[in-house]
Amino acid sequence: MTTRRAVRFDRYGDRDVLYIAELPVPEPAAGEVLVAVKAAGINPGEAAIRKGLMHERFPGTLPSGQGSDLAGVVAVLGEGVTDFQVGDEVLGYSWQRSSQATHVVVPASQLIPKPAGLSWEQAGALYVVGCTAYAAVRAVDPKPGETVAVSAAAGGVGTLVVQLLRRRGVRVLGIASPANDEWLTAHGVIPVHYGDGIAERLQEAGPVDAFIDLFGPQYVQLAVDLGIPPDRIDTIIAFDKAAELGAKAEGSMAASTREVLTEMAGLVASGDVELPIAATYPLDRVADAFAELEQRHTRGKIVLLP
Structure with missing residues (x-):
């Protein structure tokens, strides 16, 4: 060749x-x-x-x-x-x-x-979403019993973030479309639909202790508007907004290590986390x-x- x-x-x-x-x-x-x-x-x-x-x-x-x-x-x-x-x-x-x-x-x-239990498709898809999800969850330092909201909760990173949060005993509010209600609910996540009235829906389901944004700057602003301390807000995409408001912007680069990737691969291979x-x-x-x-x-x- x-x-x-x-x-x-x-x-x-x-x-x-x-x-x-x-x-x-x-x-x-x-x-x-x-x-x-x-x-x-x-x-x-x-x-x-x-x-x-x-x-x-x-x-x-x-x-x-x-x-x-x-x-x-x-x-x-x-x-x-x-x-x-x-x-x-x-x-x-x-x-x-x-x-x-x-x-x-x-x-x-x-x-x-x-790992033998990991399909080629899962293995080839794991690095960015796995290390990003790990870093984002670590950045907001969730404690058992707390409530964490996650935007784009059913996307590539979001599906892993919500499961990692649930493994920590966290109550998770997953912001997504109604089409994802069944998947989110099956994974122990409370669905919250995006769109007009999202702030009110989160307040009704809250109070929210931390926020992980996987979509864009409007959610970083929303988190601050909800009264969440900036050091409990992490975004993987809205870097300028994070800098403006003092929120965190930790993603895959913050957790790109063999140790993290090995841990995430093990969780998916064992079926403890679904990718x-x-x-x-x-x-x-x-x-x-x-x-x-x-x-x-x-x-x-x-x-x-x-």
């Missing part, structure tokens, strides 16, 4: 800028591993980066690859790598926007063994996958299968 297929874009824009390129298979440097990718999750942040909306915060070099999440099989070891052997099943992440491809090189330190897979797409249909994702009504994760 001398060539690989990889998602690329040469300019910022809508989904039509995405294409599949034939590129040389890279050689892993010292401390790196070449992985034959079996599954690669997609995330809303990747759409924002592709559109140029994150250029000031996360500048990139064009042409660019895409993707952080990955799971696959170790194909080649770089010099000095002793943690893995060729043929090992692994999951992890790339910080080079490169995982949406048939093959990717990543540092061995950014991989962990894939819903909403849909899978072949690499050639990456634009279709993002079309579904960008409707912002996905429960759980969408995954590419290279």
Whole structure:
């Protein structure tokens, strides 16, 4: 195998800028591993980066690859790598926007063994949502018996956040559409519908001790308006609003460690935490996958299968 297929874009824009390129298979440097990718999750942040909306915060070099999440099989070891052997099943992440491809090189330190009980789809979707959910829950420091509200509670990160909160004995108010009532209720979460009157509905279900925002700045403002202390508010997306109001903005980068990823993989593999897979797409249909994702009504994760 001398060539690989990889998602690329040469300019910022809508989904039509995405294409599949034939590129040389890279050689892993010292401390790196070449992985034959079996599954690669997609995330809303990747759409924002592709559109140029994150250029000031996360500048990139064009042409660019895409993707952080990955799971696959170790194909080649770089010099000095002793943690893995060729043929090992692994999951992890790339910080080079490169995982949406048939093959990717990543540092061995950014991989962990894939638990046998974890499907390829779950393994390839886990890093961003798993570490983000872990960081967001940790940021608001919930105590048993407290009430925590979560916006976008049925999305990729939200489905994990609400379950991690429930595991801590927290009363969870899950803000989502009525279509998610059944799933949220089945997981011990009290559904609260978004839209006009959301503040009143939260007050009726409250009082709310902490707030995790997974959607946008309006919810950070709502949390402050509800009287929640800024140090009990965390957002993974509304960075400017968080800075303005003194709220936290801790996401995946705050918990990107092997230890956290191993803990989250174990929880999903054992069935203690569910990671819903909403849909899978072949690499050639990456634009279709993002079309579904960008409707912002996905429960759980969408995954590419290279």
